[in-house]
Amino acid sequence: MRVVRVQVGRAGEIVIDGRAVPTAIVKRPVEGPVAIGRLGLEGDERVLRRRHGEEHHAVYAYPEAHYGWWEERLGRTLAPGIFGENLTVDGPLETEARIGDRIACGTALLQVAQPRIPCRKLRHQLGLRSSLDFLATRRVGYYLRVLREGVVQAGDRFEVVERAEGSPTVDTFVRIATEDYWDVVGLRELIAARDLDPTWREDLGDKLARAEAAEGWLGFRELEVVRREAAGEGAVHLWLACPWGRPLGPHRPGQAVGVLVRPVEGSRPMRRRYAITAREGERIRLTVRVAARRSVEEGVGLVSSYVHALEAGGRLAVSAPRGSWTAEALPRGVRRVTVLSAGMGIAPAVPLVRDLREAGLAVRAVHFRPEPGEPPLWDEARALGFEREGDLDVALRERPPGAVYAAGPRGFVASLGERLEVLGHDGAAFVEEVGPGPVPVPAAPPPPSEPPGCDG
Ligand SMILES: Cc1cc2nc3c(=O)[nH]c(=O)nc-3n(C[C@H](O)[C@H](O)[C@H](O)COP(=O)(O)OP(=O)(O)OC[C@H]3O[C@@H](n4cnc5c(N)ncnc54)[C@H](O)[C@@H]3O)c2cc1C
Known part of the structure; x- marks a missing residue:
C-alpha cells in the first residue's frame, strides 16, 4: 500500500x-x-x-x-x-x-x-x-x-x-x-x-x-425479503427483516407500514400502505395483492405489482407501523366488537381479530364478499371464525354490533358509514380505507446539510 x-x-x-x-x-x-x-x-x-x-x-x-x-x-x-x-x-x-x-x-x-x-x-x-x-x-x-x-x-x-x-x-x-x-x-x-x-x-x-424516541424506526428503513410465499388470488406473503439483524421496534396488530418504491424506471417515488399480517420475532409479514388494473401510462396499479414481484433477497424501503385500527383504540368497558372487512381489508382484520380475541373480547368477524372464490388469507380468517357474507345488511343486522371496526375499499367503507347511521349505531366505529389513499409521511431528520466532515 x-x-x-x-x-x-x-x-x-x-x-x-x-x-x-x-x-x-x-x-x-x-x-x-x-x-x-x-x-x-x-x-x-x-x-x-x-x-x-x-x-x-x-x-x-x-x-x-x-x-x-x-x-x-x-x-x-x-x-x-x-x-x-x-x-x-x-x-x-x-x-x-x-x-x-x-x-x-x-x-x-x-x-x-x-x-x-x-x-x-x-x-x-x-x-x-x-x-x-x-x-x-x-x-x-x-x-x-x-x-x-x-x-x-x-x-x-x-x-x-x-x-x-x-x-x-x-x-x-x-x-x-x-x-x-x-x-x-x-x-x-x-x-x-x-x-x-x-x-x-x-x-x-x-x-x-x-x-x-422513535423506538428505532425513523423514516424509511430498508428491509430485506427473507421469505416469499403464495397467498392465493394474486397475492403473496412477504416476510421482511432488517438485513443487519437490527430489531424492528414494536407494532400493534391491525397497523400498517408505509412502503416507498420507484416502481418503474424513471418514475417518481410512490408510497402505499400494507398491513402487517403476522409477526415472528424480528420478522414481519406483508400480504400484497396485485391491483385489478395496471397501466404504466396512467401510473395505476404499479406499486402492488412491483412489491408483489419481489423475490427473497429483494429490498424494500418501509416506514414504521402506524394506525389506530387496533385494540388499544377501544373505549373502556366495551366487550363486544364487530370487525367487518372487504377486499384487502382482510389483511389488517386477521391480526386485529386475533388480538381482540386474545384480549378476551366477544368478536364477530365478517368478511364481505359477494363474488365467488376465496380471498387471500382466508385459511387464517376461517380458523379465527370469520363468517363470509355477500349482503352487508345481513352482516350488520344479525345482532347488535357493539363497537365496529371496518376496513376495505372506498366504496365499501362509504356505504358502511351510511348503513351504520340508518341503523342508529351509536357505538364506537373505526374505519380504515384499505385502498389507494394518502400515506402519512414519516418523521425523519434530513441527512446533515452542513455536517461535521464537510470539506468547504
Ligand atoms: C391502511 C391500509 C392498509 C393496506 N393494506 C394492504 C394490504 O395488506 N395488502 C394489499 O394488497 N393492499 C393493502 N392496501 C392497499 C395498498 O396500499 C395499495 O393501495 C394497493 O396495493 C394498490 O396500489 P397500486 O399502486 O398497485 O395501485 P393504484 O395505482 O393505487 O390503484 C389501485 C386500483 O385502483 C384503481 N384505480 C386507481 N386509480 C385509477 C384511475 N385513475 N382510473 C381507474 N382506476 C384506478 C384500479 O382498479 C387499480 O387497480 C392498504 C391500504 C391502506 C390505506
Whole structure:
C-alpha cells in the first residue's frame, strides 16, 4: 500500500450557479517531499477555518481504485486530485478502513478520523445533481488526523500499522450516519468509535436521542425479503427483516407500514400502505395483492405489482407501523366488537381479530364478499371464525354490533358509514380505507446539510 499522488490547494474561488464561492477544493499534484503538520500538508490552504483544518480532518485521502469507477460512470477522464484529496492512495478502501486505525504514511503517523461528507463544491466538481449522489456511492474517502508529524511524497508507504478493532468502518459510518439514522444499536457503535471527533459525537448523540424516541424506526428503513410465499388470488406473503439483524421496534396488530418504491424506471417515488399480517420475532409479514388494473401510462396499479414481484433477497424501503385500527383504540368497558372487512381489508382484520380475541373480547368477524372464490388469507380468517357474507345488511343486522371496526375499499367503507347511521349505531366505529389513499409521511431528520466532515 502506498501514496500514489500528493496534492495541495490554494484558497481561491469557483463559480457555482453563477455565484463565486470561496474554496480550496481545487488541488494540484506536488512533486517531491511535503511536510505533514498537525493541521495538514504544508502549502494546503483552507477556507472556512471554523470548520476546516482542525485536527480531525487535517489530511484527506482518497483511494485511487475509485477513479476508474467514477470515470466510467461520468464518461470522462478525471483530473488528479478532483475530489479535493491531499493523498490519492493505493490504500484501504472505505469498507476496510476503521475509524481510529493508525496509518504509517511516509515518516508521519496518521489516524483514520472520519468519512468525507461532501458539500456542493464537490458536487459541482463532479457535475452531480446532489451531494447525496456522492454519499450514496459510499466512495467518499476519509479524513486523517496527524498523530506524528512527518514528510510524505508519492510512492511512500501508506499502511495500517494498528487496527482499531471493534470500531466501525468508514463505510458503516456513512451508512448509519446518513441513511440508517433509525439504527439505535449502530449509532451507539459510531459514538463509541475510537478517538472520534467530538463534533461528530455530539451530532450522533442528537440522532441517537431521536432514534430512541422513535423506538428505532425513523423514516424509511430498508428491509430485506427473507421469505416469499403464495397467498392465493394474486397475492403473496412477504416476510421482511432488517438485513443487519437490527430489531424492528414494536407494532400493534391491525397497523400498517408505509412502503416507498420507484416502481418503474424513471418514475417518481410512490408510497402505499400494507398491513402487517403476522409477526415472528424480528420478522414481519406483508400480504400484497396485485391491483385489478395496471397501466404504466396512467401510473395505476404499479406499486402492488412491483412489491408483489419481489423475490427473497429483494429490498424494500418501509416506514414504521402506524394506525389506530387496533385494540388499544377501544373505549373502556366495551366487550363486544364487530370487525367487518372487504377486499384487502382482510389483511389488517386477521391480526386485529386475533388480538381482540386474545384480549378476551366477544368478536364477530365478517368478511364481505359477494363474488365467488376465496380471498387471500382466508385459511387464517376461517380458523379465527370469520363468517363470509355477500349482503352487508345481513352482516350488520344479525345482532347488535357493539363497537365496529371496518376496513376495505372506498366504496365499501362509504356505504358502511351510511348503513351504520340508518341503523342508529351509536357505538364506537373505526374505519380504515384499505385502498389507494394518502400515506402519512414519516418523521425523519434530513441527512446533515452542513455536517461535521464537510470539506468547504
Ligand atoms: C391502511 C391500509 C392498509 C393496506 N393494506 C394492504 C394490504 O395488506 N395488502 C394489499 O394488497 N393492499 C393493502 N392496501 C392497499 C395498498 O396500499 C395499495 O393501495 C394497493 O396495493 C394498490 O396500489 P397500486 O399502486 O398497485 O395501485 P393504484 O395505482 O393505487 O390503484 C389501485 C386500483 O385502483 C384503481 N384505480 C386507481 N386509480 C385509477 C384511475 N385513475 N382510473 C381507474 N382506476 C384506478 C384500479 O382498479 C387499480 O387497480 C392498504 C391500504 C391502506 C390505506
